[in-house]
Amino acid sequence: MSGGAAAGGVVGKGGPKSFLLGVLAWVVGLVFFFPVFWMVVNGFKTEEEAAADPSLIFDPTMEQYDEVTAETTGLLGFGEAFSNSLWAVAISTFFVMLMAVPAAYALSIRPVAKWRDVLFFFISTKFLPIVAAILPLWIIARDLDLLNTRLLLIVLYTAMNLPLAIWMLRSFFSEVPRELIEAAQIDGASIRGQITSVILPIVAPGLAATALLCVIFAWNEYFLAVQLNNAGGETVPIWVTGNVSTRGNFLAKLSAASTLATLPVVLAGWIAQKRMIRGLAMGAIK
Amino acid sequence: MAEVRYENASRIYPGSEIPAVNELNLDIDDGELLVLVGPSGSGKSTALRMLAGLEFVDQGSVYIGENDVTLSPPQDRDIAMVFQNYALYPSMTVAANMGFALKQQKVPKAERMERVREAARILDLEEYLDRKPKNLSGGQRQRVAMGRAIVRKPQVFLMDEPLSNLDAKLRVQTRTELADLQARLGVTTVYVTHDQVEAMTMGHRVAVLKDGVLQQADRPRTLYSKPVNRFVAGFIGSPAMNLIDTDVTSEGVAIGTLGLTLDPSVSSALTAQDDREVTVGVRPEHLKLSTAGLPGEVTVVEELGSESFVHVTVEHRGEPLVLVVRDAGETTTTRGDIVHVDVAGPTHVFENGGARLGE
Numbered sequence: 001m002s003g004g005a006a007a008g009g010v011v012g013k014g015g016p017k018s019f020l021l022g023v024l025a026w027v028v029g030l031v032f033f034f035p036v037f038w039m040v041v042n043g044f045k046t047e048e049e050a051a052a053d054p055s056l057i058f059d060p061t062m063e064q065y066d067e068v069t070a071e072t073t074g075l076l077g078f079g080e081a082f083s084n085s086l087w088a089v090a091i092s093t094f095f096v097m098l099m100a101v102p103a104a105y106a107l108s109i110r111p112v113a114k115w116r117d118v119l120f121f122f123i124s125t126k127f128l129p130i131v132a133a134i135l136p137l138w139i140i141a142r143d144l145d146l147l148n149t150r151l152l153l154i155v156l157y158t159a160m161n162l163p164l165a166i167w168m169l170r171s172f173f174s175e176v177p178r179e180l181i182e183a184a185q186i187d188g189a190s191i192r193g194q195i196t197s198v199i200l201p202i203v204a205p206g207l208a209a210t211a212l213l214c215v216i217f218a219w220n221e222y223f224l225a226v227q228l229n230n231a232g233g234e235t236v237p238i239w240v241t242g243n244v245s246t247r248g249n250f251l252a253k254l255s256a257a258s259t260l261a262t263l264p265v266v267l268a269g270w271i272a273q274k275r276m277i278r279g280l281a282m283g284a285i286k
Numbered sequence: 287m288a289e290v291r292y293e294n295a296s297r298i299y300p301g302s303e304i305p306a307v308n309e310l311n312l313d314i315d316d317g318e319l320l321v322l323v324g325p326s327g328s329g330k331s332t333a334l335r336m337l338a339g340l341e342f343v344d345q346g347s348v349y350i351g352e353n354d355v356t357l358s359p360p361q362d363r364d365i366a367m368v369f370q371n372y373a374l375y376p377s378m379t380v381a382a383n384m385g386f387a388l389k390q391q392k393v394p395k396a397e398r399m400e401r402v403r404e405a406a407r408i409l410d411l412e413e414y415l416d417r418k419p420k421n422l423s424g425g426q427r428q429r430v431a432m433g434r435a436i437v438r439k440p441q442v443f444l445m446d447e448p449l450s451n452l453d454a455k456l457r458v459q460t461r462t463e464l465a466d467l468q469a470r471l472g473v474t475t476v477y478v479t480h481d482q483v484e485a486m487t488m489g490h491r492v493a494v495l496k497d498g499v500l501q502q503a504d505r506p507r508t509l510y511s512k513p514v515n516r517f518v519a520g521f522i523g524s525p526a527m528n529l530i531d532t533d534v535t536s537e538g539v540a541i542g543t544l545g546l547t548l549d550p551s552v553s554s555a556l557t558a559q560d561d562r563e564v565t566v567g568v569r570p571e572h573l574k575l576s577t578a579g580l581p582g583e584v585t586v587v588e589e590l591g592s593e594s595f596v597h598v599t600v601e602h603r604g605e606p607l608v609l610v611v612r613d614a615g616e617t618t619t620t621r622g623d624i625v626h627v628d629v630a631g632p633t634h635v636f637e638n639g640g641a642r643l644g645e
Contacts, residue, residue, distance in 0.1 A: 177371070177373065179369045179370075179371060179373035180373050180375065182338075182340050182360070182367075182369070182373070183367065183369060183373040183375075183434075184375075184386075185339075185340070185359070185360040185361060186338060186339075186340075186360045186361075186363075186365060186366065186367045186387075187366075187386050187387035187390055187434070187438075188361045188387055188390035188391060189361070189386075189390050190361070190390075193390060197375070197378075197386070198375055201375075201376070201377030202376060202377065
């Protein structure tokens with residue numbers, strides 16, 4: 001949807017060309033949004049309605065939501081999956097940010113020797129397809145007795161998101177005016193003081209954006225979770241697929257579950273967006 | 287408060303062979319306002335940053351008072367700096383910006399507020415203390431940057447072109463205020479500018495740099511009347527000194543057909559040097575339009591109200607040469623007039639290498 005607004009804004013007002021571009025942008029936007037919309041709609045239908053010819057006219061029901069969130073002994077419940085996901089996402093993101101901030105500082109504001117190589121090393125850890133690493137990961141996790149635990153996912157998600165967070169934060173840090181840091185140095189601030197009092201308030205939008213991305217990636221992660229945590233410590237994506245049944249219709253149930261799985265990310269995005277206002281550095285220089 | 291001393295201080299940027307600052311020797315007295323001036327790339331900002339601790343000193347030493355601060359980090363030098371673009375902390379209010387250094391020094395809050403208010407009163411910023419920098423005008427931001435420096439009562443003020451982001455009128459006004467403030471506080475100040483008018487009007491002494499090398503450090507008047515070399519002669523003064531390359535003959539030196547009377551010290555230096563080509567320098571106010579002298583045609587008349595500058599094209603060594611002559615504000619000379627130019631004041635002679643000859 002934002003694509004529509006941006007395209008319209010860039011072209012400016014007037015002219016048949018800009019009108020056509022605007023229409024095109026809306027069409028593209030709607031095409032992208034429609035599946036999400038349809039998922040939400042289907043979640044409020046009965047299984048029969050969802051399986052029948054697509055229609056927007058129906059009697060909305062919470063039946064599917066009641067069913068997918070119902071706790072059944074011996075089966076993975078929504079509450080448990082949600083809490084597992086929440087722990088893995090929140091704690092891994094916390095540790096990622098805790099480590100990425102000093103790393104980004106050392107790679108941008110006061111670059112260490114060979115910082116380019118270091119930066120390349122970080123991103124190179126993402127070159128290996130995760131499927132190629134799954135067996136060693138599984139063996140290590142088994143030997144450490146970490147299979148099917150939240151701790152395992154916290155560790156893996158931290159490792160998974162850290163390189164990306166460092167890269168993103170580094171570019172935000174690089175935009176901090178050099179004079180501001182020098183002013184803080186002359187004012188007698190320690191390195192910690194420079195980071196907390198001067199740099200972080202300026203890069204706050206960047207921190208929010210980076211944390212949001214880490215949250216999204218960790219929340220949506222499925223492959224590692226399903227391979228390593230299929231008998232305990234399961235996360236929301238695993239719970240969603242648990243609503244696929246081999247017998248009978250499940251489209252409405254799956255839609256309801258998917259909608260529930262999507263909500264926290266949307267919420268996180270909405271919160272982060274408020275912090276992502278531009279112009280926090282305004283007035284600093286000139 | 288303290289004196290500042292550079293001793294053979296050099297800065298060679300990594301990957302460069304030519305020093306940005308080359309064996310700088312400079313003593314700055316306690317309470318003095320010294321201006322570092324020079325064209326861009328002259329090393330004036332680098333020299334200041336070496337004193338601030340923001341630039342590594344590759345050779346030599348820098349002293350503040352009795353302390354050798356060559357290797358000290360900026361935090362330990364007890365200096366305050368005003369940056370060209372002010373570098374105010376955008377997330378903090380004016381009061382927090384000004385009090386930040388005191389907070390780092392763990393000054394109690396009550397005293398901190400007291401000192402911030404005092405500085406705000408001096409700089410007329412009291413009503414803006416709760417504002418953020420983005421809600422201030424350029425002139426106000428400049429004053430906050432000043433306030434941040436004076437609140438600390440440091441040993442030395444460092445100012446890196448602090449007025450260059452202000453418009454012309456405000457710059458002139460702030461220039462006077464700043465000089466006055468510095469005199470009242472009596473804090474040793476090193477001030478960097480590329481504007482020679484700013485340098486001349488503000489500096490107790492002015493140090494002229496070129497290509498990282500100190501050319502001359504003197505009182506403004508001495509700098510103006512006795513420039514040590516051709517570069518300083520041309521750099522200081524607006525409009526610039528007329529600099530004319532000429533040959534030495536048995537009669538001395540001449541501009542076109544106009545023979546110059548030289549100071550005896552210059553004459554003897556000329557003979558001793560046996561230099562066949564020299565540069566003669568005459569300031570526009572030491573030339574006059576007259577009935578006798580070197581004839582020429584007026585090409586431009588710049589009328590400034592209190593004075594005018596007349597550009598006269600004369601013939602020198604068989605080629606046209608433009609001399610700038612100061613004339614009265616209510617000059618009647620216009621473009622195309624044929625006038626005569628005569629010398630009416632001291633002249634300067636520089637040898638081929640640029641150094642001043644004689645006294």
